[in-house]
Amino acid sequence: MQHAPSDHKELKMLPLSNHHFAVTLRRLALAIVLFPLSSLTVAQTAVPAADLKGLTDPPGLKRYAGAVLVYRDDAAYDEIKFPSGKVNDVDDAYPHLAASGKRSSVQYTLPASRSALAVIRNYQSQAKADGFQTVFECLGENCGTGPGGGQVKFSIVKAMLPVRYVNQVGENTAAVCGAYYVSPIRYTLLENKSTGVVIAVAAATPEIFSTYCSDAYKNQLSVWVTRIEPQAREQQMVAISASEMAKSIDANGKVALYGIFFDTGKADIKAESKTSLDQIGELMKSRPDLKLHVVGHTDNVGAMEANMSLSKRRAESVVAALAASYGVNRARLTGNGVASLAPVQTNSTESGRAKNRRVELVLQ
Numbered sequence: 373m374q375h376a377p378s379d380h381k382e383l384k385m386l387p388l389s390n391h392h393f394a395v396t397l398r399r400l401a402l403a404i405v406l407f408p409l410s411s412l413t414v415a416q417t418a419v420p421a422a423d424l425k426g427l428t429d430p431p432g433l434k435r436y437a438g439a440v441l442v443y444r445d446d447a448a449y450d451e452i453k454f455p456s457g458k459v460n461d462v463d464d465a466y467p468h469l470a471a472s473g474k475r476s477s478v479q480y481t482l483p484a485s486r487s488a489l490a491v492i493r494n495y496q497s498q499a500k501a502d503g504f505q506t507v508f509e510c511l512g513e514n515c516g517t518g519p520g521g522g523q524v525k526f527s528i529v530k531a532m533l534p535v536r537y538v539n540q541v542g543e544n545t546a547a548v549c550g551a552y553y554v555s556p557i558r559y560t561l562l563e564n565k566s567t568g569v570v571i572a573v574a575a576a577t578p579e580i581f582s583t584y585c586s587d588a589y590k591n592q593l594s595v596w597v598t599r600i601e602p603q604a605r606e607q608q609m610v611a612i613s614a615s616e617m618a619k620s621i622d623a624n625g626k627v628a629l630y631g632i633f634f635d636t637g638k639a640d641i642k643a644e645s646k647t648s649l650d651q652i653g654e655l656m657k658s659r660p661d662l663k664l665h666v667v668g669h670t671d672n673v674g675a676m677e678a679n680m681s682l683s684k685r686r687a688e689s690v691v692a693a694l695a696a697s698y699g700v701n702r703a704r705l706t707g708n709g710v711a712s713l714a715p716v717q718t719n720s721t722e723s724g725r726a727k728n729r730r731v732e733l734v735l736q
Contacts, residue, residue: 683709
């Protein structure tokens with residue numbers, strides 16, 4: 373039997389001399405070594421020479437000469453417990469001056485030739501001319517010795533910034549490059565008693581940071597400023613009546629409540645929640661067979677595990693208040709938390725986050 377001719381030609385290996393073979397091996401070894409190194413090369417975040425795109429100074433805040441704006445966050449209404457003494461752990465109680473109202477928070481970077489002391493004194497001098505008094509001032513260990521040492525996310529600086537700061541600055545931004553691990557922090561708290569405006573300023577030099585950050589950050593000074601101006605909270609989400617709660621539960625199996633208030637990161641019910649609690653108590657009294665799940669919801673700011681615990685503790689606080697103050701049998705209620713797993717609006721805007729922070733009564 374004859375086989376059809378093949379289209380493939382036989383490959384013939386050319387002999388390599390010992391010299392050529394050795395050269396080939398060396399080239400191969402070099403390629404193996406160099407390839408992973410080149411593949412790991414990453415672009416580093418440079419120190420910005422100008423304000424980051426879209427950022428401007430908020431009204432009422434002045435910057436130190438030569439400072440570059442790398443972060444800004446605003447809220448129409450917020451509350452900050454500004455440290456007025458040592459902060460050894462931001463999750464524990466610490467001396468503070470609580471202020472609520474319109475908030476603006478910024479972070480600057482500027483050459484380290486401008487000392488932290490010079491920056492703090494400059495802000496104090498300007499504030500004094502504007503009618504402010506220095507409430508508190510500290511340096512290094514006198515500001516506290518948190519579990520993270522010089523890490524901003526554990527320090528007195530975190531307490532003066534919005535709770536979402538750590539998430540907002542991301543991984544490899546100019547803000548985080550200037551904030552991860554810093555030299556002894558200088559901090560001052562300023563208050564204008566006639567206007568109620570409170571300003572906190574902190575300054576420190578970056579010492580250790582991500583490999584994604586340029587070494588030039590070691591020659592920079594980071595400055596954080598938060599300002600709160602008293603302003604009444606907009607009552608867009610008011611307490612609803614017991615009859616309105618009943619209608620929503622009958623129609624939808626649940627009702628969302630925005631009139632139960634908590635401090636940021638806390639589960640203690642604030643006094644202004646009484647109107648809503650009164651109406652829930654009235655609902656439970658008028659419908660003695662009604663059984664409900666009380667469900668806490670948060671926005672997506674902060675760690676999921678922490679928010680899951682927080683939302684559950686808040687719901688349990690509502691259950692406890694209804695049992696203690698309104699005589700509701702605990703067997704008719706359960707306290708549950710789902711963190712940010714069931715948003716009703718986007719978490720990318722302040723208004724959306726406000727809608728997502730709620731307590732729901734869900735029919736059992």
